[in-house]
Amino acid sequence: GHPCDEILGPFYWSSVLLKEGVLPEAAEWRFLRKWLGNWGLAPSLGSCASCGTALGDAYWTAEGLSCSRCASGSNGAFLSRSRREMLLLAEECPTARMKEFFPASMEDPGFWKDGCRRMKAFFDFMK
Template identity: 30%
Template sequence: MDVKDDLWPIRTEGRGLRRALTWNRLISELVLPQHPCDDLLAHFYWTLHILADGGPRLFSPLEWRFLWRWLHLWGRAPDFRICSGCGRSLSSSSPALLTEQGILCPLCPASAGMKVFLPSLFLQELRSAAILPRDDFLQVQLSQNFPKEWDNANRILESILRRTY
């Protein structure tokens, strides 16, 4: 067998390898054994390619992209267009709140639990990271202003995944 795709950049960068193994562990914990998940495995494969090509600057946004798209594949991703609380349209120029319920407009109260305030710029970045095509995602210049928020947002998506199973 010839190895045509060794993903060498991930294997030589410790943080990238840890991130890939974390995602692999999450898949193995949450997907039923012997249950076909071709769409998820294809998504994981292409996410590893972005990880190899994008490097450390994209770790947290790429994790958001991986988790959001996984949730989207299974119909559970937070909607960027509609408030999960009241159904109003979300404005790209207004702040919002990310919770385990989804994305809430400023008028809706959040229940107890994890939440992340989403200034309009950060909400736009989350949306871009989730839906941009691969090449555009690699080229996008995400601000470095929200490192803690990215990590908290990723924890919320992982929590939604874990509650789903």
């Protein structure tokens, strides 16, 4: 076995997504979420990291996504409900449908790059 067998599946499928023309940043987001999820480090996209309430609009904080009540005063970056749901879709949709939802021609790679940057910060918890 490989020292990190749990990463081989997401790595393989991410490379398939790139080959099939999925927006690279969305494929990277999916890969990072699955990697962090395998290690139990992925922040919830559905509930507040502080109080556990279901999220609508949310704010990025050091702990993950927080509701407006818990994020007040944290200077967390705003994430609308529709954007949060887009991140969730990229993580959970079947691999075969990724190109349909996230084609390489999709606009706003900056949104995905920001999400990837925030996911990479959670790897710091491994040190």
